[in-house]
Amino acid sequence: MNTLVADLVRARLRIAGGDPLITYYDVAKGERIELSAVTFANWVAKTANLLSWEISVAPADPVALPLAVEAPGHWMTAVWEVALWQIGAYVDLSAEALGRAGVVVCGPDWQAYAYATADVLACSLQPFATGLGTGLPPSVTVTVIVE
Numbered sequence: 001m002n003t004l005v006a007d008l009v010r011a012r013l014r015i016a017g018g019d020p021l022i023t024y025y026d027v028a029k030g031e032r033i034e035l036s037a038v039t040f041a042n043w044v045a046k047t048a049n050l051l052s053w054e055i056s057v058a059p060a061d062p063v064a065l066p067l068a069v070e071a072p073g074h075w076m077t078a079v080w081e082v083a084l085w086q087i088g089a090y091v092d093l094s095a096e097a098l099g100r101a102g103v104v105v106c107g108p109d110w111q112a113y114a115y116a117t118a119d120v121l122a123c124s125l126q127p128f129a130t131g132l133g134t135g136l137p138p139s140v141t142v143t144v145i146v147e
Contacts, residue, residue, distance in 0.1 A: 006086050009044070012037040024075040033075055040079070047083035055103055055119055059088030064097035064104040067123060071107050076123050080105050 012021060021037040035043070051057040063084055068077050068091065084091055092101055103119045106112075110122035 004085070005082050006044075009037060009041050009082070013041055022075050022078065024073070035075060040075075040082075043079045044083045044086060047079055048086045051083060051089065051103070052087045055121070057084075057087060057089050057103055061089045061103075062092040062097060062101045063089050064101040064118065065091045065093060066098075066104065066106045066113070068093055070109065071125060074107075074125055076125055080123075 009021075017038045018036050020034050021040050022033075022035045024033040024035075025031070051063075057063060065077075065080060065084070067074075067080060071077050081091055098104060098113070098116055098118070101118055103121065104113050104116050105121045105123065108122065108124050110120060113120045113122075
């Protein structure tokens, strides 16, 4: 039986939406973030809308996701992966993806991707949408999705 992640999240919303779904720990920073199913689904929906409405990512489009390599266990990585799957796009982790994907989603170290021919979406990985500072070139968009 194949079950989509989005279906699993929706089921969890129905039975225990307010209970913790994801708890993220960063021991080095002493950081702990807890997301309920409602909060996680909200982040996924907003991210999927950004991708499909603002960036025009279509089903079957590859999206380079170096964020998944840079921060594989981060809660924000899970949001992006599920949002991409929800709109029917696919996550491409290959090195070649940077040259062929129309969108690149990276973490706060955006400099390596700033001059890609794709739309570059940089995530600060901070819990309250802290920015990435000044000096961002126009080719890099900071993703700020606030609850």
